[in-house]
Amino acid sequence: xxxxxxxxxxAAFVVVVVCAGPAAASSKFDGVVxxxxxxxxxxxxxxxxxxxxxxxxxxxFASKNRFLYGKATADLKLVPGDSAGVVTAFYLSSAGDKxxxxxxxxxxxxxxxxxxxxxxxxxDGVGNREQRIDLWFDPTADFHTYSVLWNPxxxxxxxxxxxxxxxxxxxxxxxxxxxNGTNTSTSSADIAxxxxxxxxxxxxxxxxxxxxTRGGLVKTDWSHAPFVATFRDxxxxxxxxxxxxxxxxxxxxARCTGTQWGKEGRxxxxxxxxxxxxxxxxxxxxxxxxxxxxxxxxVDTDRFPVQPPECAGR
Numbered sequence: 634x635x636x637x638x639x640x641x642x643x644a645a646f647v648v649v650v651v652c653a654g655p656a657a658a659s660s661k662f663d664g665v666v667x668x669x670x671x672x673x674x675x676x677x678x679x680x681x682x683x684x685x686x687x688x689x690x691x692x693x694f695a696s697k698n699r700f701l702y703g704k705a706t707a708d709l710k711l712v713p714g715d716s717a718g719v720v721t722a723f724y725l726s727s728a729g730d731k732x733x734x735x736x737x738x739x740x741x742x743x744x745x746x747x748x749x750x751x752x753x754x755x756x757d758g759v760g761n762r763e764q765r766i767d768l769w770f771d772p773t774a775d776f777h778t779y780s781v782l783w784n785p786x787x788x789x790x791x792x793x794x795x796x797x798x799x800x801x802x803x804x805x806x807x808x809x810x811x812x813n814g815t816n817t818s819t820s821s822a823d824i825a826x827x828x829x830x831x832x833x834x835x836x837x838x839x840x841x842x843x844x845x846t847r848g849g850l851v852k853t854d855w856s857h858a859p860f861v862a863t864f865r866d867x868x869x870x871x872x873x874x875x876x877x878x879x880x881x882x883x884x885x886x887a888r889c890t891g892t893q894w895g896k897e898g899r900x901x902x903x904x905x906x907x908x909x910x911x912x913x914x915x916x917x918x919x920x921x922x923x924x925x926x927x928x929x930x931x932v933d934t935d936r937f938p939v940q941p942p943e944c945a946g947r
Contacts, residue, residue: 669695669835682864684838686712686719688855693837696869699727701889703871703902705834706780707737710863711748713773716741718842718853721862723779727830728880731758735781735788735832739772740765740845741860748772749927752790752798756825762941765928766797766921776865783871785890786908788827796910796918797925802826803943823942829886831874838862873897 668675674685674692684692707723719741726734734755739748747767754762770777782789790798803824838860842853872889873896875882893900901907910918930936931944 667695667697669693669837674838680865682867684721684836684862684864686838686840686860687858691837691839693835693839696834698869698876699831699833699874700725700869700871701829701831701874701885702784702900703869704780704782705867705869705871706778707836707867708776708778708865709739709772710774710776710865711739711772712741712838712860712862715744715854715857716748716773716860717743717846717851718840719838719860720841720845721836721838723834723836723867725781725783725832725834726755727832729758733757733827733830733832734760735783735790735827737779737781737790739862740841742846743851750792750797754788754800754827756827759825761930761936762800762943763928763930764798764926766925767927768792769925776863782902782907783827783832784903784907785829789910792921795921796914797921799910799918800826800943825943829890830880831878831885834867834869836862836864836867870902871897872900 671690671692674687674690675694676683676685682694684694686692705723705725709721709723711721712719721739721741722736724734724736724738726732732755734753736751736753736755738751738753740751742748749765749767751763751765753760753764756762778791778793780791780794782791786802788800789796804826840853842851843849874889875885878885888895889900890903893903931941934940
């Protein structure tokens with residue numbers, strides 16, 4: 634589908650999300666997002682945005698707008714060289730103790746060893762849904778595209794338009810046909826899916842050498858600092874939440890959930906062909922997981938002696 638492949642729609646509302654910096658910074662990014670912490674570690678170089686980590690601090694940015702459903706995308710080149718202990722994150726999150734969150738976390742490694750990409754979902758404040766893949770390219774050599782598609786039917790994580798993970802809404806599907814061809818019956822009450830909460834888009838870089846590389850065995854080598862992650866572009870196509878509306882505003886939920894068009898244009902991310910993967914995308918997902926999945930909480934019986942309900946059938 635062109636919608637998945639290009640992300641370009643004449644009628645869709647597209648927000649380029651990059652941190653607004655000093656007045657001298659490119660107006661390309663002004664007024665769209667803002668540094669969320671350590672402003673002096675959020676840097677511009679021409680048309681690029683860089684997040685910097687040194688021994689004093691990391692840094693991060695956040696979108697000024699919040700969204701309910703849509704697609705968030707980053708064109709990102711990760712920290713080169715010895716990046717052990719360093720985590721760069723690109724994620725969506727709502728607010729509060731019962732928040733929802735969809736995470737890309739890029740786990741640095743020693744020179745010559747592959748980056749791992751960890752994805753996770755928090756639903757009503759509960760996470761512990763980690764999966765990890767190794768990438769089929771060097772993410773430090775050039776820019777690559779990382780996206781999260783979110784609608785009432787599914788949450789999809791994509792790398793260069795290849796789905797690497799899908800979290801389906803099974804809450805209304807007691808009898809579900811799985812992508813491995815099996816059918817299982819599960820109680821809809823047992824399977825959580827993110828409730829409609831407005832989410833902002835974030836990115837950050839920080840030192841996580843207590844867990845990020847080989848479970849914390851390899852520590853950050855500060856002689857290689859500063860560690861820099863570089864963004865060429867960040868975009869959001871979604872239903873923008875009214876700035877002064879409460880998180881639980883029923884009118885905003887209805888507007889973003891129940892209509893196909895709005896002030897932003899066509900809500901393509903909610904259309905019927907966005908409710909599940911195409912056959913081609915399903916094949917891509919199977920390939921990515923068969924060749925690059927290195928950890929899946931669904932099959933970690935040490936952590937979960939009783940399999941999480943959303944994992945049934947694996």
